[in-house]
Amino acid sequence: MEKSSVGIVKPKTVFFKDDFFLESGRILSKLTVAYETYGTLNKEKDNAILICHALTGSHHAAGYYSPDDQKPGWWDDMIGPGKPFDTEKYFIICSNFLGSCYGTTGPASIDPSTGKPYGLRFPVFTVKDMVKLQKKLIDHLGIPKLLCVAGGSMGGMQALEWAVTFPEKVHSIIPIATAGRITPMAIAFNTIGRQAIMKDPNWLGGDYYGKTFPKDGLAIARMAGHITFMSDASFQKKFGRKYATLEGIYDFMGYFEVENYLRYNGYKFTERFDANSYLYIIKAMDIFDLSYGYGSFEEAVSRISCKSLFITFTSDFLFPNYQTEEIVSILKKLNRDVKWVNIESDYGHDAFLLEFDIQGSSVANFLEDVYDEIKK
Amino acid sequence: MEKSSVGIVKPKTVFFKDDFFLESGRILSKLTVAYETYGTLNKEKDNAILICHALTGSHHAAGYYSPDDQKPGWWDDMIGPGKPFDTEKYFIICSNFLGSCYGTTGPASIDPSTGKPYGLRFPVFTVKDMVKLQKKLIDHLGIPKLLCVAGGSMGGMQALEWAVTFPEKVHSIIPIATAGRITPMAIAFNTIGRQAIMKDPNWLGGDYYGKTFPKDGLAIARMAGHITFMSDASFQKKFGRKYATLEGIYDFMGYFEVENYLRYNGYKFTERFDANSYLYIIKAMDIFDLSYGYGSFEEAVSRISCKSLFITFTSDFLFPNYQTEEIVSILKKLNRDVKWVNIESDYGHDAFLLEFDIQGSSVANFLEDVYDEIKK
Structure with a gap:
């Protein structure tokens, strides 16, 4: 410390x-x-x-x-x-x-x-x-x-x-x-997050408490959010076009470092945040005027x-x-x-x-x- | 004509x-x-x-x-x-x-x-x-x-x-x-699309033919794509902050025009495009170098x-x-x-x-x- x-x-x-x-x-x-x-x-x-x-x-x-x-x-x-x-x-x-x-x-x-x-x-x-x-x-x-x-x-x-x-x-x-x-473009990014959560079959109209958490939806929402936190230049500096897997670029499931990062952080986020809170807060952000x-x-x-x-x-x-x-x-x-x-x-x-x-x-x-x- | x-x-x-x-x-x-x-x-x-x-x-x-x-x-x-x-x-x-x-x-x-x-x-x-x-x-x-x-x-x-x-x-x-x-940022947008499709429960590892089409996933992928086709200025011109529903801004399910547009076009896209084709093509785009x-x-x-x-x-x-x-x-x-x-x-x-x-x-x-x- x-x-x-x-x-x-x-x-x-x-x-x-x-x-x-x-x-x-x-x-x-x-x-x-x-x-x-x-x-x-x-x-x-x-x-x-x-x-x-x-x-x-x-x-x-x-x-x-x-x-x-x-x-x-x-x-x-x-x-x-x-x-x-x-x-x-x-x-x-x-x-x-x-x-x-x-x-x-x-x-x-x-x-x-x-x-x-x-x-x-x-x-x-x-x-x-x-x-x-x-x-x-x-x-x-x-x-x-x-x-x-x-x-x-x-x-x-x-x-x-x-x-x-x-x-x-x-x-x-x-x-x-x-x-x-x-901006409407910022609302568009929130739209991706909103749709991803609400279309997750585990979301259940928001009544998922005590059941399976809609983590895929929230993770995708977070990935879309992550894009907006960064910039073209910071993406270049942080990841470039570095490829992440040993299997090579012709592997259907292969991915670049940037995807690895987004996925890892997207899912990590689901351990610390509530999907409904996310929906309500981005709504508050959209309608703030x-x-x-x-x-x-x-x-x-x-x-x-x-x-x-x-x-x-x-x-x-x-x-x-x-x-x-x-x-x-x-x-x-x-x-x-x-x-x-x-x-x-x-x-x-x-x-x-x-x-x-x-x-x-x-x-x-x-x-x-x-x-x-x-x-x- | x-x-x-x-x-x-x-x-x-x-x-x-x-x-x-x-x-x-x-x-x-x-x-x-x-x-x-x-x-x-x-x-x-x-x-x-x-x-x-x-x-x-x-x-x-x-x-x-x-x-x-x-x-x-x-x-x-x-x-x-x-x-x-x-x-x-x-x-x-x-x-x-x-x-x-x-x-x-x-x-x-x-x-x-x-x-x-x-x-x-x-x-x-x-x-x-x-x-x-x-x-x-x-x-x-x-x-x-x-x-x-x-x-x-x-x-x-x-x-x-x-x-x-x-x-x-x-x-x-x-x-x-x-x-x-x-750019890695463009790969990041493709990541959103890829994850949305592959996490759609109807995707079934790509074996959805003759079954239910994974339209939620593909629609979300298309919405993310739509953001990248436009610009901050074109979002402003096309939609501004126009609110779309009659229920008002305190309606949880209410939405702005921009969201209406993205959703409509996202789902419309699923009537004309194959989800697996989308995945393979964005992969080809990512690995093009x-x-x-x-x-x-x-x-x-x-x-x-x-x-x-x-x-x-x-x-x-x-x-x-x-x-x-x-x-x-x-x-x-x-x-x-x-x-x-x-x-x-x-x-x-x-x-x-x-x-x-x-x-x-x-x-x-x-x-x-x-x-x-x-x-x-």
């Missing part, structure tokens, strides 16, 4: 027994939220930062679960003592979002009204619902206003949604590799009044940079305090989990500015 | 009863090849052009099958009297390639040794095998040397392979939206001694332009007679089936030059 780690961490849960009203009008009661925190909330309660995870992430953003644990949280390079999200200065919170499968209530949870897993009886939820549930957690922790909300990909959507829905509750946001609404309920996309974005730092990566084709450019230009026209750092990288969309030099220093400097201003 | 159509056409077949030796060492006997021709072979037999089709195409490249036929052949805009492949001047041949399912022998054909469909007993074949079978057809038609071999996507691979394998048999080639070997068997990619490309016209489209991310640039720069260094037209288009890879202005005039002018030179 490196010196700058937050060390051993313990996930926490909080139970909300009052009704939670979703955007759809549906009501969830008896909600559990899983979360982790790193660092210490100061007595002014003004050093709290909420980190939002992506599609298949969890609240385990930093540190280790045991001394033998080989794999730290998903943003360990960014969170810790002396790191960009500096736990010696800031109190970091990361919660598993609504509908996921790492401890927060989702489709695999027991429906209290039936005593069985929800399955497709779980309500469709939105990014705004995720954010509203995070708000309950923040209230529960006694934090009046967040210093910052930050996250990449779907985590960035939550950061944007926080600033639009609760402008009075955030001093700043850091949306990374994200968009105010995804800042403009819904406002007169226009511009009107929704104009609600972002706090300081913001946008980070993008040049080779990200899932969330193309022009989407961030659009938001930034709206905010600039309104003279908002907005920064945009477009980082040259071959890693594609995944870069927010891999490129830490410029991303890290940009975040560190931005947070210092925001915190200094508050403390003035 | 428009005036410049080749009119009503009739597909032909030729039967080769001698053994056909594949690159893999496997032998196919009793091969049938389906093909069409348009225009007339002149008495010098020097006006013949071979058109090569793409992954899911057929030998029906131009004209109509009946006076009521609503849909002409796949390249009807390019082939006909007064069109770029001018049937008043040239004799055009298009054959269904080896392993496809439109009349040429493939995995769905009857294996003469068992009296049952081949299924996975069909040998793995290559683009070179396709070209060698086309060569048998050309010999059969009594054509000593082709004026040109042209095609887009996998059709372009065949054009390249003709020039590399039979340099003495082609006066010129027109490879369009293609590559000398596909001009460099195989030569000292280097450069050495293979240097065998292209004829005149060549390369056409690419700016938004094609399946066959990125840098792949054509590489081939063109090798040929230029060798002072070969090579032209490259990179056409500005939002249509992505599909552009070769949709953009005819510059593509058409480039082809027409190139063919005229090649023909004039022969006739000098």
Whole structure:
């Protein structure tokens, strides 16, 4: 364990027994939220930062679960003592979002009204619902206003949604590799995943709990997802055209390294993720659109009044940079305090989990500015 | 039927009863090849052009099958009297390639040794095998040397392979939206298709003939393919974020227009294509690599001694332009007679089936030059 780690961490849960009203009008009661925190909330309660995870992430953003644990949280390079999200200065919170499968209530949870897993009886939820549930957690922790909300990909959507829905509750946001609404091409990739899961004969209309898991469908969904995380250049660098089997290219079942990788990681993913959660979350991603309920996309974005730092990566084709450019230009026209750092990288969309030099220093400097201003 | 159509056409077949030796060492006997021709072979037999089709195409490249036929052949805009492949001047041949399912022998054909469909007993074949079978057809038609071999996507691979394998048999080639070997990202997309088909419980190891067709798997494969034919810009233009159902965005089964389109076309495709053919053909695409068997990619490309016209489209991310640039720069260094037209288009890879202005005039002018030179 490196010196700058937050060390051993313990996930926490909080139970909300009052009704939670979703955007759809549906009501969830008896909600559990899983979360982790790193660092210490100061007595002014003004050093709290909420980190939002992506599609298949969890609240385990930093540190280790045991001394033998080989794999730290998903943003360990960014969170810790002396790191960009500096736990010696800031109190970091990361919660598993609504509908996921790492401890927060989702489709695999027991429906209290039936005593069985929800399955497709779980309500469709939105990014705004995720954010509203995070708000309950923040209230529960006694934090009046967040210093910052930050996250990449779907985590960035939550950061944007926080600033639009609760402008009075955030001093700043850091949306990374994200968009105010995804492109039809991104929906197309989600379509592949959705069809693959729902056409898996083991999916059974979502009622597979206690039976055979629809792992082929979820694995194929993950393989399609993997393509979108990478870029033409990163595929070239990582795999090239290396052939994987000894049998040779005329073997019908032979395959290239890239296929080996996609298959291995596709199936490995099925050991850690719920198929229904995946369906509900990609649905939330598809229907996330800042403009819904406002007169226009511009009107929704104009609600972002706090300081913001946008980070993008040049080779990200899932969330193309022009989407961030659009938001930034709206905010600039309104003279908002907005920064945009477009980082040259071959890693594609995944870069927010891999490129830490410029991303890290940009975040560190931005947070210092925001915190200094508050403390003035 | 428009005036410049080749009119009503009739597909032909030729039967080769001698053994056909594949690159893999496997032998196919009793091969049938389906093909069409348009225009007339002149008495010098020097006006013949071979058109090569793409992954899911057929030998029906131009004209109509009946006076009521609503849909002409796949390249009807390019082939006909007064069109770029001018049937008043040239004799055009298009054959269904080896392993496809439109009349040429493939995995769905009857294996003469068992009296049952081949299924996975069909040998793995290559683009070179396709070209060698086309060569048998050309010999059969009594054509000593082709004026040109042209095609887009996998059709372009065949054009390249003709020039590399039979340099003495082609006066010129027109490879369009293609590559000398596909990228690992393109293999990744084929991986999705392959996994979707092979994990369909109706696939049955390829022995589904006479039973339930694995249409879910093939439909998902086609949906993944569709993504690669388009571009971010064409998805935006064609669909935007238009929502398709009346139930609203909180309906779990609701969908966007783009999903509707992908699903509809995915399933429609299963009515016209064989799943095993699809698997064998994407395998042939994956293992197509001009460099195989030569000292280097450069050495293979240097065998292209004829005149060549390369056409690419700016938004094609399946066959990125840098792949054509590489081939063109090798040929230029060798002072070969090579032209490259990179056409500005939002249509992505599909552009070769949709953009005819510059593509058409480039082809027409190139063919005229090649023909004039022969006739000098």
